Amino acid sequence: MTFVAKPTARHPSLKINEIGLTRRDYEGSVSTLCAGCGHDSVSAAIVSACAELGLPPHKFLKISGIGCSSKTPNYFLGHSHGFNSVHGRMPSVATGASLANKELYCLGISGDGDSASIGFGQFAHIVRRRINMLYIVDNNGTYGLTKGQFSATNDLGSTSKRGVPNLYEPIDLVSMAMQIGATFVARSFSGDKRQLVGLIKAGLMHRGFSFIDVISPCVAFNNHNGSTKSFAHMRNMQREVVSADYVAPQVEMQIDYAAGETEDVTMPDGAHLRLRKLHSDYDPHDRLHAINYLGERGREGEVVTGLLYVKSDTENTHDILNLVDTPLNSLDEEDLCPGLDALESINQSFR
């Protein structure tokens, strides 16, 4: 970690977005993570994505649990709302917050320990409930804060820094999310910003529960030969199947790839999700196919990345619960306490 804050000086030709901000305005305080931590790259990707989308930082809710990953919301979007919650309990707090104010962009940051171990139950249920949010897991396969024990996502046979192999099967959060109702599921790599920034933009704008599992190497405890979550391993074994980017509604559709390679999925806000297939066999709209494909390639030691599954015409919690359009936290007393007569008529309806 460094103690020196990033200077405020910026490149004079830095792009200014629609709301008059540059990428630098989306940064947070100085990171206290280890030098070279993949998580800092994820934070940088979030900064780029939000700046490119031109979203107002004060409309964000960033929320996390406990762990290295969960410290990172402090390092991006300095002018937004944040809540650093209890270990593994980010989903509960996110659910409440999202229900209270549906107008916020809800961005949950968690880690493999926070989501696949102590918070595995919570994770499953927030996926099921399809909270309208982007849930990112900074997945490094190790418990970095407690000095490098295997986490629940560490692959069978992958070794520790001292060469001891892991004896247990990993939990694959991506397959899990697809199985229980996530409508936008992706996997990426902190060392591949081109892919990651596009996915974050698409995930943020997706209406429904978006999940991105980001392999984010731990330079201190899990970046050695024998690790399956190291920079080198990811660079060798990463196989991107579908890249995604968000195309704002006002942007004219232009096809800049050969026909058949790209596909534009219309989103409810009139924008488009532009998919670029890098693998002809892969269909990101077929959930079962996707789950099978991941399993097959995984057996070969490959790490499939990109947008793995997307379903755009879908309901999220707000629709399922048939909530009013006004955010719940903005309802006034008259709406919330309509009086005895209203209560009586509700009671009557149950008789």
Added chain:
Amino acid sequence: MKPTNIHNPDYFHKVVDCQWACPAHTPVPEYIRLIAAERYTEAYMLNWDSNVFPGILGRTCDRPCEPACRRVRTEEKPVAICRLKRVAADYKGDITDYLPPVPKKKNGFRVALLGCGPASLAVARDLLPLGYEVHMFEKDPAGGGMMRTQIPAFRLPADVLEEEVDLILDMGVECHFGHEITSMKEMLDMGFDAYFVGTGAPRGRDLDIPGRAESDAHISIGIDWLSSVAFGHTTSIQGKVIVMGGGNTAMDCCRTSKRLGAESVHVVVRSGFDVMKASEWEKEEAMLEGIPIINNRPPREFVHEGGKLKGIWFTCIEQVPDENGRLKSVPTGEPDVFMEADHVLMAIGQENHCPWIERDLGIEFDKWDCPVLDEITFQSTNAKVFFGGDSAFGPENIIWASAHAHQAAISIHLMCQGKDLKKDRPPRGVNLISQKMGVHEWSYDSEHDPAKRVFVPHSKLDKTLSNIKVEVELGFDARLGAHEAQRCLNCDIQTVFTEKLCIECDACVDICPMDCISFVENGEEAELRTRLMAPAENLEQDLYVSEALPTTRVMVKDEDLCLHCGLCAERCPTNAWDMQKSVFHLPQLGSYAE
């Protein structure tokens, strides 16, 4: 692109914009750090070693370093380098122990230096510690050359001048002052082993327009007039004064006139305000003293009556760019303007003038009457005769004289040793020294200070305008100097990249505040410049390109806007980035640093 060779002494030297722009290549960031540490004496000596006249230059330098300063590109105002140099001079302690020893026993070679201006003095300073017997010939009764005669005391107090001139004369120069040289042949007959001509550009240009000859009694050449003021021969100027010209001499003339009792002073310039040769701050000072500068007025004719000057007619022009973008003067069609004048000072340039050098001595002159010289050795076509300062390539600034002098001194030394002036010339070199002291500790103050340039205090206007000896700029005190010193970006602390340690984690890319660092596929330079984190549009600044990395990409760093904050190195998990001080070895005789 090919991987950058950082061991080429010029590569990192170019990154230190101020030092690269300085003709004498004074190590600016190094002495600014010394000032910040209140080590004024060391800061002074570092300057003295390189530019010979820190106190004088700290007040009068043309400052090519300042427009080059990286801070101009990262924000707007450069570090006040020149004024910081003055801080070192003003607050230095006793320097006696730092001076190079001059051997009592001479080496047997005798060198004649013609003129006692900055160039000759600097040659003397370089040669004396090696045991040369140095003789200096000067027509004026005191040393200093144009520094004494042409820079008024309100810009350069006499004690500052004398201190630095005497320091060198006292090293053992044989002075022949008040000795006007009338024949180079006579000099050559005296049998010195080498001759250095540092007689400056002593002839002020004149203007050949109607009425010039008839008004002669009321027209002075600027540099001659300043010189006569400097030696106390002229103590006043009466009536309405017009100064013609737009350079620093014009500014010195008008400000001096104002102090010597002129009723009114106007500066009239042939060209536009922005293209005037005078330094920005000189123009500002003149205007602050209430002297109007009138631009785009070429003179047409002097008006006189019975041998007395009445005034000058000026025509009206404007300057418009032609198809090549060069400014051309075009008459505006407005009626000509008459300005009354009792006295005119001509400051429209100066030139070399060596009528005393006979043309049959093997010293060739070109069509502009400048000596034909080798640009590296400063040797003339007569192997024993060298030129430097303004007499070499025409009027420049003091700092150029120091730079020429170092090279001429090397040449004289090589010649006396019977060596080849080019092949045996000592090469430039660079040393890179890591500044890492601990995990997050650097031996320089790496943090970027966003502070604005500090204003320099001035004497009260009524005080300076009534006494020519009162210095206008008061200089920074220690506190202001320390403030300004903090603004330096330490551009000599280089970001050095070691490919084999890099794991391509992107940490440096993410943290760099100026988006200087990119990891991309290699390509041709022009195309590569468009593909970086931020486009590298300043073609004067190099790209630092690594060998190919395991992913086949290369690291490309645009040197243009790097703040040298060291965050890339702080965030690097493998020390692939390191902050290393680049120390340039620029060959120089009798160097205190060596």
